[in-house]
Amino acid sequence: MYSDTDILEATPPSPPLVADFVKSALFDRTFREGMALVEETAAYLDGAGRQESRQLSRPDAMLYAAESMRLTTGLMDVASWLLLQREVRDGKLGPDQAAGTQYRLNLGVVANPLPLGASLPAGLLRLMQRSEALFDRVRHLDRRLYLENLGISNPVASQLDRLRLAFEV
Numbered sequence: 001m002y003s004d005t006d007i008l009e010a011t012p013p014s015p016p017l018v019a020d021f022v023k024s025a026l027f028d029r030t031f032r033e034g035m036a037l038v039e040e041t042a043a044y045l046d047g048a049g050r051q052e053s054r055q056l057s058r059p060d061a062m063l064y065a066a067e068s069m070r071l072t073t074g075l076m077d078v079a080s081w082l083l084l085q086r087e088v089r090d091g092k093l094g095p096d097q098a099a100g101t102q103y104r105l106n107l108g109v110v111a112n113p114l115p116l117g118a119s120l121p122a123g124l125l126r127l128m129q130r131s132e133a134l135f136d137r138v139r140h141l142d143r144r145l146y147l148e149n150l151g152i153s154n155p156v157a158s159q160l161d162r163l164r165l166a167f168e169v
Contacts, residue, residue, distance in 0.1 A: 018098065018145050022089035030141070034082045034134055038075050041127050045072070052121035060119050067124065071131055074106075078138050081105045098146075105142040 021027055045068055053064045084103050087093040097103075 018088060018095035021141070021145060022085050027085060027089070030134075030137065031082050031086065034075075034078050034138070037127070037131060037134060038079050041071060041075055041131070044123055044127060048123055049121065052123065056119070056121075063118050064120055064124065067120065067128060071124075071128055074135055075131055077106050078134060081138060081142060104146065105139060 049068065053061055053068075056064055081103070084093065084098055088095055088098050
């Protein structure tokens with residue numbers, strides 16, 4: 001059986017689909033939203049979030065640290081993907097190069113449910129919620145541009161998507 005990695009290395013994406021996407025208003029909006037969320041998150045974690053985290057109990061402070069790390073890691077992954085797509089748009093990188101496995105979005109980043117009784121600051125919870133929506137959108141775009149566009153069917157990802165939609169996770 002072939003993995004997504006094997007298939008991606010063997011078959012480049014259809015350049016017209018990628019080229020059309022990176023020149024679209026959808027890409028521009030997603031890029032602006034993603035970069036703004038990165039900046040907003042950094043400002044929150046360096047400012048109000050730092051102050052709010054000092055008020056938390058030890059278990060909640062540990063959870064805050066873990067969730068803020070997961071949040072920033074996911075946002076950096078999305079920002080890297082968006083910057084790569086901008087490179088394609090600007091002609092500095094070809095769609096076939098952007099399809100390389102080293103540039104694929106980490107599709108394994110999934111939100112963990114917060115433990116019962118956990119109390120995290122509202123600012124962090126809002127950023128987590130907004131980032132999950134962005135992560136889902138960019139995962140979908142990455143899959144459409146670089147996996148489904150190749151005619152690759154990933155039954156596990158398909159089922160996970162159906163579950164997410166059914167339970168609004």
